Amino acid sequence: xxxxxxxxxxxxxxxxxxxxxxxxxxxxxxxxxxxxxxxxxxxxxxxxxxxxxxxxxxxxxxxxxxxxxxxxxxxxxxxxxxxxxxxxxxxxxxxxxxxxxxxxxxxxxxxxxxxxxxxxxxxxxxxxxxxxxxxxxxxxxxxxxxxxxxxxxxxxxxxxxxxxxxxxxxxxxxxxxxxxxxxxxxxxxxxxxxxxxxxxxxxxxxxxxxxxxxxxxxxxxxxxxxxxxxxxxxxxxxxxxxxxxxxxxxxxxxxxxxxxxxxxxxxxxxxxxxxxxxxxxxxxxxxxxxxxxxxxxxxxxxxxxxxxxxxxxxxxxxxxxxxxxxxxxxxxxxxxxxxxxxxxxxxxxxxxxxxxxxxxxxxxxxxx
Amino acid sequence: xxxxxxxxxxxxxxxxxxxxxxxxxxxxxxxxxxxxxxxxxxxxxxxxxxxxxxxxxxxxxxxxxxxxxxxxxxxxxxxxxxxxxxxxxxxxxxxxxxxxxxxxxxxxxxxxxxxxxxxxxxxxxxxxxxxxxxxxxxxxxxxxxxxxxxxxxxxxxxxxxxxxxxxxxxxxxxxxxxxxxxxxxxxxxxxxxxxxxxxxxxxxxxxxxxxxxxxxxxxxxxxxxxxxxxxxxxxxxxxxxxxxxxxxxxxxxxxxxxxxxxxxxxxxxxxxxxxxxxxxxxxxxxxxxxxxxxxxxxxxxxxxxxxxxxxxxxxxxxxxxxxxxxxxxxxxxxxxxxxxxxxxxxxxxxxxxxxxxxxxxxxxxxxx
DNA sequence: AGCTCGAATGAATCGTCCC
DNA sequence: GGGGACGATTCATTCGAGC
Numbered sequence: 001x002x003x004x005x006x007x008x009x010x011x012x013x014x015x016x017x018x019x020x021x022x023x024x025x026x027x028x029x030x031x032x033x034x035x036x037x038x039x040x041x042x043x044x045x046x047x048x049x050x051x052x053x054x055x056x057x058x059x060x061x062x063x064x065x066x067x068x069x070x071x072x073x074x075x076x077x078x079x080x081x082x083x084x085x086x087x088x089x090x091x092x093x094x095x096x097x098x099x100x101x102x103x104x105x106x107x108x109x110x111x112x113x114x115x116x117x118x119x120x121x122x123x124x125x126x127x128x129x130x131x132x133x134x135x136x137x138x139x140x141x142x143x144x145x146x147x148x149x150x151x152x153x154x155x156x157x158x159x160x161x162x163x164x165x166x167x168x169x170x171x172x173x174x175x176x177x178x179x180x181x182x183x184x185x186x187x188x189x190x191x192x193x194x195x196x197x198x199x200x201x202x203x204x205x206x207x208x209x210x211x212x213x214x215x216x217x218x219x220x221x222x223x224x225x226x227x228x229x230x231x232x233x234x235x236x237x238x239x240x241x242x243x244x245x246x247x248x249x250x251x252x253x254x255x256x257x258x259x260x261x262x263x264x265x266x267x268x269x270x271x272x273x274x275x276x277x278x279x280x281x282x283x284x285x286x287x288x289x290x291x292x293x294x295x296x297x298x299x300x301x302x303x304x305x306x307x308x309x310x311x312x313x314x315x316x317x318x319x320x321x322x323x324x325x326x327x328x329x330x331x332x333x334x335x336x337x338x339x340x341x342x343x344x345x346x347x348x349x350x351x352x353x354x355x356x357x358x359x360x361x362x363x364x365x366x367x368x
Numbered sequence: 369x370x371x372x373x374x375x376x377x378x379x380x381x382x383x384x385x386x387x388x389x390x391x392x393x394x395x396x397x398x399x400x401x402x403x404x405x406x407x408x409x410x411x412x413x414x415x416x417x418x419x420x421x422x423x424x425x426x427x428x429x430x431x432x433x434x435x436x437x438x439x440x441x442x443x444x445x446x447x448x449x450x451x452x453x454x455x456x457x458x459x460x461x462x463x464x465x466x467x468x469x470x471x472x473x474x475x476x477x478x479x480x481x482x483x484x485x486x487x488x489x490x491x492x493x494x495x496x497x498x499x500x501x502x503x504x505x506x507x508x509x510x511x512x513x514x515x516x517x518x519x520x521x522x523x524x525x526x527x528x529x530x531x532x533x534x535x536x537x538x539x540x541x542x543x544x545x546x547x548x549x550x551x552x553x554x555x556x557x558x559x560x561x562x563x564x565x566x567x568x569x570x571x572x573x574x575x576x577x578x579x580x581x582x583x584x585x586x587x588x589x590x591x592x593x594x595x596x597x598x599x600x601x602x603x604x605x606x607x608x609x610x611x612x613x614x615x616x617x618x619x620x621x622x623x624x625x626x627x628x629x630x631x632x633x634x635x636x637x638x639x640x641x642x643x644x645x646x647x648x649x650x651x652x653x654x655x656x657x658x659x660x661x662x663x664x665x666x667x668x669x670x671x672x673x674x675x676x677x678x679x680x681x682x683x684x685x686x687x688x689x690x691x692x693x694x695x696x697x698x699x700x701x702x703x704x705x706x707x708x709x710x711x712x713x714x715x716x717x718x719x720x721x722x723x724x725x726x727x728x729x730x731x732x733x734x735x736x
Numbered sequence: 737a738g739c740t741c742g743a744a745t746g747a748a749t750c751g752t753c754c755c
Numbered sequence: 756g757g758g759g760a761c762g763a764t765t766c767a768t769t770c771g772a773g774c
Contacts, residue, residue, distance in 0.1 A: 058748070059745075060748070105479075105514075108474075123510055127767075131766045135641075137749095171499055175543070284546075288547070702762080705761090
């Protein structure tokens with residue numbers, strides 16, 4: 001670890017520092033931090049209210065700290081805090097930033113402009129995202145993290161084997177499926193509402209810190225919020241430094257951190273869960289060209305239906321999913337379309353389930 | 369479709385145009401294209417001093433098609449081709465770009481700078497990516513697409529129900545699991561090697577075009593390569609315009625396209641949105657005797673209102689349309705009266721929307 | 737205690753038409 | 756173009772009430 005020169009500022013470990021993150025970082029000794037994890041404001045630019053189909057109102061992120069006047073203002077802010085972060089980062093240190101499409105392109109471009117060297121972009125695929133209530137866009141089901149070293153050629157920390165172990169013996173990929181932060185983990189305010197609008201799940205920080213830091217490293221989070229980075233760092237035996245402007249969040253973080261205990265090595269072992277057979281939408285067979293739009297499927301009793309480009313079927317007087325059309329043909333309340341429908345290949349009649357199995361086999365070879 | 373003014377350039381449909389995409393786009397009529405799909409060079413071999421601004425023009429790109437002197441040169445190139453693309457895009461048109469972490473942050477930022485309005489970023493999660501052989505980083509298992517309208521508030525095309533059908537009845541998410549282009553689909557050169565280094569899978573384009581264009585739309589691809597965009601567009605009954613500088617790729621694309629057949633109309637028909645269904649005034653239910661004046665309707669929470677002869681409702685202290693009275697009862701800004709109100713028949717509680725569906729079915733049987 | 741069912745909720749750039 | 760009316764639209768998970 002770099003030792004500060006005589007008279008130089010000292011690195012305050014395992015504390016939450018109040019104030020603006022740029023000013024606070026500028027008072028810290030240069031090249032003293034191993035990892036920076038930053039979850040900056042996203043600049044969401046929300047307009048009106050949004051309601052669910054049941055008319056309940058969506059609790060939006062309308063906090064003052066997420067408001068910027070323009071892209072130029074947001075870029076200036078990004079430039080300044082990244083520059084301050086860069087100064088305190090050790091030469092072989094690394095940085096993680098997280099964002100959504102609202103801000104992540106500006107984050108990534110500025111990282112590159114300042115000479116950071118992007119190692120991976122990582123997609124946090126949310127297993128339970130909020131749906132798109134109006135049906136006007138795709139479900140916004142992921143956020144993006146960028147992992148970068150301080151410069152090209154720097155010797156960053158990467159615990160390849162640890163991440164491989166976390167992933168059941170297979171090399172960790174750049175897409176991580178993790179649930180959003182809910183339930184007991186989600187900090188509440190006095191009235192039982194969420195204490196912070198954008199609290200990140202500890203599982204996400206767990207993977208980041210296990211994969212790219214070592215025990216004893218110093219991890220700094222300039223947008224500390226309610227302290228998820230600190231909580232996981234402490235648990236994993238890393239040192240943390242949090243910076244947070246809002247008193248409310250700082251107090252919550254301090255209380256939270258006081259309750260966290262460092263895990264012993266044995267407790268850090270993760271139990272792997274068996275995953276169920278992945279769901280394969282019928283439409284994927286069409287997209288992948290395993291079945292052509294217009295192709296005729298037959299039922300065991302000789303009924304026929306044609307495949308459409310969106311993965312629905314059209315039979316006589318009926319259209320819908322493979323299950324719906326099958327059920328209608330049989331006059332049954334339900335029907336497993338996968339085993340009901342067949343197609344012809346090389347003179348043989350084959351159930352479409354064979355094609356689903358083919359896709360599942362591909363996924364099993366290279367799971368996650 | 370916008371008709372070109374007398375003497376204005378004509379839109380060449382279903383062809384592959386030779387030349388530099390910026391020059392070629394600048395010769396096309398403005399506001400004439402419905403969708404642009406762009407897979408620009410990835411700038412994979414970045415080197416050089418990032419602090420030395422390189423003001424060289426796009427033409428300064430050297431012999432290798434994916435090499436640029438610096439981020440500045442890449443940004444200038446991005447700015448120029450996006451500007452040309454923007455000019456030929458219809459006001460309600462949209463653009464897709466695809467990239468990796470090497471270039472996508474610069475693409476996204478420049479899209480925003482030019483006034484494009486990002487609708488989603490989409491992660492193409494590769495089910496069979498190339499592993500990271502040296503174990504120094506995460507497996508780079510995805511690429512990023514950005515979907516943007518020409519401006520905020522523009523009426524872009526989004527076939528919500530078709531994508532939902534492709535995904536077995538659950539709304540499509542922003543992460544798409546699709547295999548990379550291999551096997552028969554991968555075009556080979558004379559020696560049996562891959563003909564193009566970054567050929568995209570047709571499944572990816574299938575989802576893009578089914579979801580965000582309609583049959584007959586004009587789809588332009590300024591970096592056409594071996595013509596995946598054109599092949600899927602032709603198959604799906606969309607018109608394509610490809611631009612490609614390299615003769616080799618153009619020839620391969622032309623041969624490929626000549627073999628593609630357009631699907632028949634039925635296969636192209638896609639599950640439609642309810643928004644397209646004919647409007648049925650509530651009063652028509654009363655006129656037709658499906659509901660009697662004076663009849664009592666109930667809400668899910670037990671509120672009641674009575675039907676009047678003119679198709680309005682009267683509740684306690686409120687009268688007006690089914691929507692207005694529902695909204696007033698719920699204290700909500702708006703309410704869909706069709707799903708909110710129920711009536712009783714044969715001892716069962718039925719939403720009035722059932723009656724509207726009955727009328728719509730009759731209209732479909734005997735269209736007028 | 738165990739089960740079922742309903743309510744609540746999450747970083748969201750979430751209408752369209754007609755007058 | 757502004758304002759008002761119509762009316763389209765949700766997935767996974769957790770927690771608590773009620774039985």
